[in-house]
Amino acid sequence: MEFIESREALRAHYRPVHENAAKKVLPKLDPHARNFLSRSPFLMMGTQDAAGRADVSPKGDKPGFVAPLDDVTLAIPDRPGNNRLDSWENLVDNPSIGLIFVIPGMAETLRINGEAKLTVDEELCARLGVDGRPAQAVCVVKIRELYMHCAKAFMRSELWKPETWPDRKELPSLGQIMRDQLALAESSDEIDAGLADSYSKSMW
Numbered sequence: 001m002e003f004i005e006s007r008e009a010l011r012a013h014y015r016p017v018h019e020n021a022a023k024k025v026l027p028k029l030d031p032h033a034r035n036f037l038s039r040s041p042f043l044m045m046g047t048q049d050a051a052g053r054a055d056v057s058p059k060g061d062k063p064g065f066v067a068p069l070d071d072v073t074l075a076i077p078d079r080p081g082n083n084r085l086d087s088w089e090n091l092v093d094n095p096s097i098g099l100i101f102v103i104p105g106m107a108e109t110l111r112i113n114g115e116a117k118l119t120v121d122e123e124l125c126a127r128l129g130v131d132g133r134p135a136q137a138v139c140v141v142k143i144r145e146l147y148m149h150c151a152k153a154f155m156r157s158e159l160w161k162p163e164t165w166p167d168r169k170e171l172p173s174l175g176q177i178m179r180d181q182l183a184l185a186e187s188s189d190e191i192d193a194g195l196a197d198s199y200s201k202s203m204w
Helices: 007-013 019-023 031-039 086-093 122-127 153-157 174-182 188-201
Strands: 042-048 053-058 067-070 075-078 097-101 110-118 137-149
Touching: 019 153, 031 042, 031 137, 042 086, 053 086, 053 137, 097 137, 122 137, 122 188
Parallel strands: none
Antiparallel strands: 042 053, 042 097, 067 075, 075 137, 097 110, 110 137
């Protein structure tokens, strides 16, 4: 198998980029980007450690949970999780960050790239809290570029068409998967019950 080893070889394999695709990149939030952020309950966060090992992590909350602090700064609250801290440890080593924001039912997405740092500033954590519970930390993103991404990936995948979704009963539960992958002694039902209890008590 041969691999592409240069940008020139890569570009030679594809048609030239469309003029609008090249020009659509913005350096800061505009009204459309702000509107998108206010309606998005979910994002995917790409980070890398100091050695370049990549990670992508989902982040979700009520629509508008990511707060613009100004035209070039976003604040992403951290909620209780499994404490692996993959993304946060990566950002300590390497501030580069890539974000894709999603709105349910909308096939276009908002992409934002920039540099990020973590803070536990009490005022900001409280401002981004839920039901009196402050954020555990806040990821502050300085925007380098942003742009809208077209709908083709969602159209091809038919992601928002319920009639294409698999029957959830045909798939193993997370408890079953964890039991098999980690060789746990507990039954899958016990693991699923523990997960459900955690979900009910520590979402925020």
